[in-house]
Amino acid sequence: MRSTFAGFTTAQLALRASQYGLDVTGQNISNVNTNGYTRQVVDQISLNLQNAGRYATVANVGYGTLVTGVSQVRDPYLDIRFRNEVAKVGEADVKLAGLQEIESILDEIAKDGIQTQLSDLNTMLQKLSSNVSSKEYENMVKSSAESLTKYLNQCAKQLETIRSNHEYNLTEVEVPEINNILENIAELNKSIKNGQINGTPALELLDQRNVLIDQLASYMKINVTYVPTKISDSLTIDELKIDLVGENNTINLLNHLDHVNLEIPSGTTQLNIVDKDGNPVKDANDVVIGEDIFSELSTGSLKGNLEFLNSSGEFDGANNSFRGIGYYQQMLDLMATKLATTFNDINNTGLDPADLHDMFASSDGGTITAKTICIASGWENSDYGLTASVTPDGSAPASGANDNILKMINALQANQSFVDEGTLPDDSDDITMFTGTFHEFISNLNTTLGIDIKSTKSSLNNYVSVANEITDAKSAISSVSLDEEGMNLIRYQQSYAAAARLMTTLDEAVDTLINKMGIVGR
Structure with missing residues (x-):
């Protein structure tokens, strides 16, 4: 016969399970606005301790429920999808922000830019061509040319500022933040392990760790695995492992309590991964794989920042190379160099090579770039002027002759070849970046920038849309729903009341058994 008091155990376990349910529901409700919190549920099983024999005639009734x-309620597949997608969002977001900063400098629509300066120089040359003997008009040309050079200087310096800001963000913000995330995850792993060994699930610590992993995933593409580790015969816990998924190699970033560090050597944008001793990480064959890992990065804001700084589009010799800030800096340099050499050659036509009259020069005495281009000191100090006309025999030109000034005007309107000169003597590695007028060059540069921005923005919107869909799916599973928790409150309250009623009913039955049986005939 079943134990008289077995029903009390069933009722007592039911009360306890309902109380756990109410406690967990209260925990969920109190954390409805907590960032990263994952909805919790009570794990219950049906308890049956009877081992009835094969021929037993007594019904095998369980002893209630056991908590x-x-x-936590999570979907690991959605976690993987979200982390892969958020890495793409991070990369596109960094690139778009950088390109929009460049746009604010090279914007030829919202403000008077290089096009306006070129048009003004053309206008001044036109006026000079009709009054070649007028010092006033030549000074106007000189002033216009100087304004053009100063505008190019300003653009170059602003682009340098953008580069410096992104380098600072990379070295002083992103890399230290990644190292800090890895360190914090390792510390959480230690606390989680200690908690689970001591019998607590450490769910809140798991939430904190998942938030950090999601943050890390925005910087680079990672693979997160949980390795079952046997602590004792009765306890096995999952130890965390995080790997960087590279283009050619998989580099371990964290193995439970041990983690690597990212570093950038001073004065460079080279990214290295080093172990606890500061040595570049090696693979199983003792080959260094943690040195200059830019090419290994497949996506993430870290790649976006490095690509923005290091990639220069067609200047890299690859048509599919991203046009980072280097591309726009070098394109401005090409224009400044072409402008200077073209006008210097025209103004020096027919002159003794030992006594050249350059219009443009470099402020530091080196190569002419957008940053260094300036008015040549001889022309600026009026040591010499513009060569208005040149005769084939070297004789003095006729009064009012302006053929050389007209050549300058034509140079602004004629097609030019903007060539990035390589290093080989036979010029076989020279790259023609653009063919057209100076105006068309700037227009094409702005068009290219606009296309890059539009393409990057479109990619970002697509990635954000997919990431939001995954986030919504995660929220539907893992986030706290007040409607659902409200229903749980009613459900657990009713089950608690029913279990209490069961206890009362059993008490009445036992009272009948003890106090009201065996008194017939007294």
């Missing part, structure tokens, strides 16, 4: 623990 085995509290767990």
Whole structure:
């Protein structure tokens, strides 16, 4: 016969399970606005301790329910999808921000830019061509040319500022933040392990760790795995492992309590991964794989920042190379160099090579770039002027002759070849970046920038849309719903009341058994 008091155990376990349910529901409700919190549920099993024989005639009734623990409601597949997608969002977002900063400098629509300066120089040359003997008009040309050079200087310096800001963000913000995330995850791993060994699920610590992993995923593409580790015969816990998924190699970033560090050597944008001793990480064959890992990065804001700084589009010799800030800096340099050499050659036509009259020069005495281009000191100090006309025999030109000034005007309107000169003597590695007028060059540069921005923005919007869909799917599973928790409150309250009623009914039955049986005939 079943134990008289077995029903009390069933009722007592039912009360306890309902109380756990109310406690967990209260925990969920109190954390409805907590960032990264994952909805918790009570794990229950049906308890049956009877081992009836094969020929037993007594019904095998269980002993109620047993709470085995509290767990989180998460979908690992959605976590993987979200982390892969958020890495793409991070890369596109960094690139778009950088390109928009460049646009604010090279914007030829919202403000008077290089096009306006070129048009003004053309206008001044036109006026001079009709009054070649007028010092006033030549000074106007000189002033216009100087304004053009100063505008190019300003653009170059602003682009340098953008580069410096992104380098600072990379070296002083992103890399230290990644190292800090890895360190914090390792510390959480230690606390989680200690908690689980001591019998607590450490769910809140798991939430904190998942938030950090999601943050890390925005910087680079990672693979997160959980390795079951046997602590004792009765306890196995999952130890965390995080790997960087590279284009050619998989580089371990964190193995439970051990983690690597990212570093950038001073004065460079080279990214290295080093171990705890500061040595570049090696693979199983003792080959260094943690040195200059830019080419290994497949996506993420870290790649976006490095690509923005290091990639220069067609200047890299690859048509599919991203046009980072280097591309726009070098294109401005090409224009400044072409402008200077073209006008210097025209103004020096027919002159003794030992006594050249350059219109443009470099402020530091080196190569002429957008940053260094300036008015040549001889022309600026009026040591010499513009060569208005040149005769084939070298004789003095006729009064009012302006053929050389007209050549300058034509140079502004004629097609030019803007060539990035390589290093080989036979010019076989020279790259023609553009063919057209100076105006068309700037127009094409702005068009290219606009296309890059539009393409990057479109990619970002697509990635954000997919990431939001995954986030919504995660929220539907893992986030706290007040409607659902409200229903749980009613459900657990009713089950608690029913279990209490069961206890009362059993008490009445036992009272009948003890106090009201065996008194017939007294």
